[in-house]
Amino acid sequence: MVSDSMDSRKAAILRAVVDEYVNCAEPVGSSHLARVAGIQVSSATIRNEMNLLEHEGYLIQPHTSAGRIPTDKGYRYYVDTFVNDVGDSDVLQFKSVEEFFTKAHGALTEMFSDTSRLLTNLTNYAAVVTGPSPETSLIRSIQLISLDPKRVLLLMVDSKGAVEKKTLELSDEVSEAHLEMASGLLTKKLRGVPLGSLVEAEVSGNPELYQLCALSIAALRELQSETESVYIEGASKVASAFDAVDTVRRVLATLEQHFLVVSLIRDVLSKGQNVAIGSELGIEPLAECSVVVAPYVVEGERVGSIGLVGPTRMNYPKVLAAVNLVSAGLGKRLSEG
């Protein structure tokens, strides 16, 4: 490692390189910078600085006699240094997010997929919205509904209004009356219990009731592990972001592995970051991608997160503004109802 001394001029040059490259997708050269950017020194001086920046790992040349493009480290510095002031967020953007969330209605699941679509359309990158993980939600109500004599549908409504369902297969027929009793019993016993910490419930006397309740609780347990809802939209945006069809294929294939995306987002957030760049993701097929994430907060609690997957060469200020805006809007909307 070369001794980094990042004076303000070098930083300004790095910033200008990133800005230019994000705009034009072409390696940027010293003379081009001298003309365009607000840097009042000659191209030769810029060349010297760029040389240093390259040796320090912030820039790289695709080949001799080409301009330079930022490395992951370069993007990292850019993000850490220049994207603190969130003031540059688009007013237009702000308006449309505002509007979306006041008009939004419908069930939770549509809320999430619509939010994901909103985000992908705002940014032109792929968007991810993860729903509240059921582990953190509390049981509000249980309903058992007869499908046919030996099969019963179990409905669970949680504290956030989300509905989960599961079919129970019974060994014996059961009466409507018993179903109603069991529904009431289960709701009473389990109301307020986190789905994550279900224990065996002891149920008085009646063996039919007992079977029903035991089956129901087993089903709830299964639910907990099954459901990690995640909504990913914007495949076509991925195809627009890269010009190698092979890269597109790799990225899309990775995004289709939902659990991978979810744990990726979780990892980033758990490090206290909200941006992960290229190799930082630690996922080979996403080496050319960056991820921008934000949790959303409902009633003071982080219940889920939204994220954005685009090329490392992405417009970080805009994307960060959008993600923050949307996560705030979503949290507020969900807190209201």
Place this chain on the structure above:
Amino acid sequence: MVSDSMDSRKAAILRAVVDEYVNCAEPVGSSHLARVAGIQVSSATIRNEMNLLEHEGYLIQPHTSAGRIPTDKGYRYYVDTFVNDVGDSDVLQFKSVEEFFTKAHGALTEMFSDTSRLLTNLTNYAAVVTGPSPETSLIRSIQLISLDPKRVLLLMVDSKGAVEKKTLELSDEVSEAHLEMASGLLTKKLRGVPLGSLVEAEVSGNPELYQLCALSIAALRELQSETESVYIEGASKVASAFDAVDTVRRVLATLEQHFLVVSLIRDVLSKGQNVAIGSELGIEPLAECSVVVAPYVVEGERVGSIGLVGPTRMNYPKVLAAVNLVSAGLGKRLSEG
């Protein structure tokens, strides 16, 4: 139009061209056919026949001195003529579909998205599964569950076990007892009623109950129009199927417009077809795509459909077999539970 006289040798040649082109993705020439295919004539004879096939619109040359590739009309003839015998379906494929549907479990919505994933993995093209349209389903049960004093969650379970939900905003607080009464009342009155033909219900005396029921019915009406569930999987397969990133982008963008895809499938089926090829689709961005569809049948009724979107240059026998297999499996599975 030139007078078509499709003798059996010409048909065999057309068939061979399609098979070869589907395999290799390269224009196929006469000499290549003479070597590989089971056609016992010289390349010169094949050349003559191919010339005719081209004039009749079944084949086309990308340029002079290249081999030929099938036109949409060529694929159409191929599909209509040679894909009647479904006998060539893969045993391996058959097994895995069988296995999938015996092991499948979970809620309806997961069933559909899993089926979609199954189909895309079987065929390596993009898969579409449309859920039962709520218009055709019958109400089985209504539950009202208190979220907070002035907000109530309406749950509707239909005859197929699907659950729809909607939040009701009340002007006044309402007691748990009233909610239960209203749930019972609504279920009693509306059980067996098609969601599509809801009328005003008259409810005796109590104004609170009346408000609840009226709101509920209004909400059910909204539900009917809202929900047209569709599950599309396999974006990465699209990226593998075409080598122009621009085509990939166009196709993916089109697939993201769910209503378009749904009406596309509906149109094909309503013509009594199960394959639509390229220009037959009537959708410019899908000019290089074909669609293979099949309805699935639950209790004697077509409740939804599955489809597959790939390049016109697709393996029609395999895909048709897969789609038929999966639609049968899905229908059977849904009929059981």
Place this chain on the structure above:
DNA sequence: CGTTGGCACTCGATAGAATAGAGTGCTAAG
């Protein structure tokens, strides 16, 4: 000493010319 103009140098991108070869259509003979 930092900055800058000048300059030789590198190397990808572009264009043109030459070549190879796959595949065709046509013709004439079997």
Place this chain on the structure above:
DNA sequence: CTTAGCACTCTATTCTATCGAGTGCCAACG
């Protein structure tokens, strides 16, 4: 009707030459 033979066409490939953007370095300058 089939087929061998052949001239012809046109893409793809290869090679070369050229262009030019951009660099690194050096010497001069304030």
